[in-house]
Amino acid sequence: MGILNITPDSFSDGGKFIATKSAVEQARLMIQEGADIIDIGGESTRPGAKLVSIQEELDRVIPVVEQIRAEFPITISVDTNKATVMYEAIRAGSDMINDIMALRGENCLATVANSKAQVCLMHIQGEPRTMQNNPHYDDVVSEIKDFLLERVKICLDSGIAANRIIIDPGFGFGKTLEHNLTLMRKLVDFTKLGYPVLVGVSRKSMIGTILNKSVTERLYGGIALAVLAVNRGANIIRTHDIAATVDAIKIVQSVNVLNS
Numbered sequence: 001m002g003i004l005n006i007t008p009d010s011f012s013d014g015g016k017f018i019a020t021k022s023a024v025e026q027a028r029l030m031i032q033e034g035a036d037i038i039d040i041g042g043e044s045t046r047p048g049a050k051l052v053s054i055q056e057e058l059d060r061v062i063p064v065v066e067q068i069r070a071e072f073p074i075t076i077s078v079d080t081n082k083a084t085v086m087y088e089a090i091r092a093g094s095d096m097i098n099d100i101m102a103l104r105g106e107n108c109l110a111t112v113a114n115s116k117a118q119v120c121l122m123h124i125q126g127e128p129r130t131m132q133n134n135p136h137y138d139d140v141v142s143e144i145k146d147f148l149l150e151r152v153k154i155c156l157d158s159g160i161a162a163n164r165i166i167i168d169p170g171f172g173f174g175k176t177l178e179h180n181l182t183l184m185r186k187l188v189d190f191t192k193l194g195y196p197v198l199v200g201v202s203r204k205s206m207i208g209t210i211l212n213k214s215v216t217e218r219l220y221g222g223i224a225l226a227v228l229a230v231n232r233g234a235n236i237i238r239t240h241d242i243a244a245t246v247d248a249i250k251i252v253q254s255v256n257v258l259n260s
């Protein structure tokens with residue numbers, strides 16, 4: 001899954017048109033490099049990021065979904081926690097909703113249930129703005145597993161079929177380095193639940209903290225984590241670095257073939 005962040009300097013219509021064009025170019029490159037899914041996001045969920053109105057998020061995301069849908073037969077995911085954006089994204093041709101709030105927002109459950117889209121349910125402790133000040137768990141694995149299974153049950157009860165659901169422990173979302181490391185050590189506890197598991201570690205601060213490296217210097221560390229995740233049964237790797245990740249995963253899968 002390739003990450004496509006749309007954050008135009010939204011001063012003019014020209015800027016928006018150029019932002020859409022360059023987003024579609026980015027998608028083309030990621031597809032050439034071997035991405036199977038493009039995850040389009042119009043609102044930064046990083047701590048301290050500026051708030052984006054629903055209209056602004058729609059203006060950023062929907063034209064990109066439409067254009068990618070028109071040009072490429074690829075799975076399109078939209079990263080949003082707002083029902084209106086989910087609804088319009090699915091209408092514009094998105095195949096999947098990636099929601100860091102696991103469909104807890106108003107009308108989100110019904111919006112996805114009334115569609116055929118896949119959904120990724122992610123765990124977060126707290127909210128993006130404050131999640132990294134003093135995260136705490138008594139048992140990080142069982143608490144996150146319980147949360148995800150509860151959200152899965154609510155989705156199933158709302159009419160979302162099991163084969164539309166993906167789960168994600170949410171690396172970095174209200175977790176210390178030690179929490180993130182425990183989740184990676186125990187990732188099989190999630191992959192054995194019977195739902196595809198998505199892992200997003202690309203360029204994240206757990207790499208920066210271990211290696212003492214800035215965000216532009218985290219490729220090799222991210223590849224190591226992606227390899228460990230796939231080796232533990234992860235099904236989708238969300239990444240900025242498609243070519244390197246695809247090569248690494250092909251090697252893991254070649255070693256891990258059954259019956260040989």
Ligand code: 8Y4
Pocket residue numbers: 041045046079098099100120122168170171198199200201202203204205215238
């Ligand atoms: C540098 C680069 C520092 C990236 C921080 C970041 C996930 C996700 C994000 C994830 C799912 C991010 C939208 C955070 N992470 N969705 N989204 N899983 N499902 N931070 O792990 O990339 S955004």
